[in-house]
Amino acid sequence: xxxxxxxxxxxxxxxxxxxxxxxxxxxxxxxxxxxxxxxxxxxxxxxxxxxxxxxxxxxxxxxxxxxxxxxxxxxxxxxxxxxxxxxxxxxxxxxxxxxxxxxxxxxxxxxxxxxxxxxxxxxxxxxxxxxxxxxxxxxxxxxxxxxxxxxxxxxxxxxxxxxxxxxxxxxxxxxxxxxxxxxxxxxxxxxxxxxxxxxxxxxxxxxxxxxxxxxxxxxxxxxxxxxxxxxxxxxxxxxxxxxxxxxxxxxxxxxxxxxxxxxxxxxxxxxxxxxxxxxxxxxxxxxxxxxxxxxxxxxxxxxxxxxxxxxxxxxxxxxxxxxxxxxxxxxxxxxxxxxxxxxxxxxxxxxxxxxxxxxxxxxxxxxxxxxxxxxxxxxxxxxxxxxxxxxxxxxxxxxxxxxxxxxxxxxxxxxxxxxxxxxxxxxxxxxxxxxxxxxxxxxxxxxxxxxxxxxxxxxxxxxxxxxxxxxxxxxxxxxxxxxxxxxxxxxxxx
Numbered sequence: 001x002x003x004x005x006x007x008x009x010x011x012x013x014x015x016x017x018x019x020x021x022x023x024x025x026x027x028x029x030x031x032x033x034x035x036x037x038x039x040x041x042x043x044x045x046x047x048x049x050x051x052x053x054x055x056x057x058x059x060x061x062x063x064x065x066x067x068x069x070x071x072x073x074x075x076x077x078x079x080x081x082x083x084x085x086x087x088x089x090x091x092x093x094x095x096x097x098x099x100x101x102x103x104x105x106x107x108x109x110x111x112x113x114x115x116x117x118x119x120x121x122x123x124x125x126x127x128x129x130x131x132x133x134x135x136x137x138x139x140x141x142x143x144x145x146x147x148x149x150x151x152x153x154x155x156x157x158x159x160x161x162x163x164x165x166x167x168x169x170x171x172x173x174x175x176x177x178x179x180x181x182x183x184x185x186x187x188x189x190x191x192x193x194x195x196x197x198x199x200x201x202x203x204x205x206x207x208x209x210x211x212x213x214x215x216x217x218x219x220x221x222x223x224x225x226x227x228x229x230x231x232x233x234x235x236x237x238x239x240x241x242x243x244x245x246x247x248x249x250x251x252x253x254x255x256x257x258x259x260x261x262x263x264x265x266x267x268x269x270x271x272x273x274x275x276x277x278x279x280x281x282x283x284x285x286x287x288x289x290x291x292x293x294x295x296x297x298x299x300x301x302x303x304x305x306x307x308x309x310x311x312x313x314x315x316x317x318x319x320x321x322x323x324x325x326x327x328x329x330x331x332x333x334x335x336x337x338x339x340x341x342x343x344x345x346x347x348x349x350x351x352x353x354x355x356x357x358x359x360x361x362x363x364x365x366x367x368x369x370x371x372x373x374x375x376x377x378x379x380x381x382x383x384x385x386x387x388x389x390x391x392x393x394x395x396x397x398x399x400x401x402x403x404x405x406x407x408x409x410x411x412x413x414x415x416x417x418x419x420x421x422x423x424x425x426x427x428x429x430x431x432x433x434x435x436x437x438x439x440x441x442x443x444x445x446x447x448x449x450x451x452x453x454x455x456x457x458x459x460x461x462x463x464x465x466x467x468x469x470x471x472x473x474x475x476x477x478x479x480x481x482x483x484x485x486x487x488x489x490x491x492x493x494x
Contacts, residue, residue, distance in 0.1 A: 006029050009064075012063070013063070023060070032194075035186060038050075039430075041431050048214070050166050054076060054084065058072065067083075083163040084163070088168055095140060099141055111261070121138055133151065163193075169201070171200065177289070190211075203236075211226075217238070233247070239430055240431050249441050250462060253445065276431075278447055282444065283444055284449070286453045288471055289471070299420075302325070314332070333418070335420070336410055337422040346395050355377065380410075404424065420451045425454065426455075465481050476492040
């Protein structure tokens with residue numbers, strides 16, 4: 001009789017909260033040495049499925065088996081001890097503890113003895129050597145890059161003897177180079193017969209890493225497919241239930257007048273010598289590795305980080321904003337890379353967030369006129385297909401994609417002539433990305449000038465009319481769309 005290769009088996013799993021059904025009769029199998037991607041829109045049920053597997057929430061019905069033993073309704077500790085671990089999108093490390101201390105946290109007394117610092121350091125070093133990792137084991141994790149912190153999380157699971165590792169958006173904060181190393185690591189784990197379930201909104205990574213792809217839509221399993229049986233278009237079609245022919249829509253336009261110009265602009269100690277023009281009806285991409293200075297340049301355009309050298313001109317006049325409110329009042333728009341930190345107040349309603357800082361548009365004398373404010377909020381919800389129960393719903397209750405659309409809508413209330421979009425599609429699902437790309441093209445056709453800062457190479461190449469490449473705070477070159485390739489951009493960035 002052949003031995004079973006199945007590690008994790010889920011049968012007819014359902015999950016309901018009150019009258020809302022989140023998961024409906026999910027069936028899934030993960031084999032030894034298999035990398036399986038779980039894909040779907042935000043709200044499709046991916047996170048809920050992972051929480052059921054880990055015992056964080058109990059399913060309403062169905063079975064979950066690990067190595068032939070039923071594990072639903074087990075505690076989180078029992079599931080971890082059995083051999084299933086999860087790497088969360090928000091890292092769960094203690095910054096002040098060393099790498100080794102984080103990996104052995106809670107297991108200092110194990111295997112019948114107490115492990116001292118030197119013992120822990122030695123065991124972790126041996127583990128890292130086994131996987132070819134060049135990360136010091138005796139430094140605080142706060143001194144590591146996000147990518148290396150992610151690896152520490154994975155190694156903690158490996159050190160615990162995990163045979164199944166769940167990974168929720170593991171590459172969302174990694175650079176292209178770091179993603180390649182991450183790919184090598186999970187393939188090494190696969191070769192060691194570890195089963196991996198991971199979620200991602202990045203189609204390129206799904207096809208590069210996964211052996212099989214399982215598609216969730218509205219809480220139901222559409223199907224599980226061999227990675228070679230799908231392409232990007234057919235995968236998106238299964239995720240959304242309709243065909244999306246041009247995932248990266250692009251409109252050829254003739255650029256108009258110069259809206260924003262930077263001449264030898266610099267910020268002391270951060271970047272220098274930046275010369276670029278943003279024209280009406282075009283998308284100017286800013287490329288570069290993380291830390292190159294792209295975000296700093298974008299923020300200087302809005303006065304978030306006022307420049308200390310050179311000259312900026314906006315709509316033909318010298319432009320030296322000392323605060324973003326000045327730039328916005330003059331017709332600039334900004335969408336920051338961290339929407340929670342720079343863009344929204346989670347506890348406030350969708351409507352309040354959408355008009356935040358723009359009360360002058362709904363004010364008469366000293367009174368706020370609620371009807372025009374509510375009318376504009378509803379208009380933008382419809383225009384941008386923002387999925388909300390009402391304008392009173394709290395912002396924190398929306399998916400990442402819908403939160404981003406709210407912030408995009410707020411930016412357009414001011415009708416900016418020029419806008420800076422910093423990582424506008426980070427952490428949002430495929431459908432929301434498509435909607436965002438269409439919005440960018442509409443703004444471009446309306447004669448807006450757009451600065452697109454993105455770590456997604458395909459996004460930059462497909463959406464930009466021109467690309468300026470930044471490396472170590474300096475401008476390394478400019479490429480027209482017809483000349484821009486991933487290789488040329490990376491060569492300049494490096």
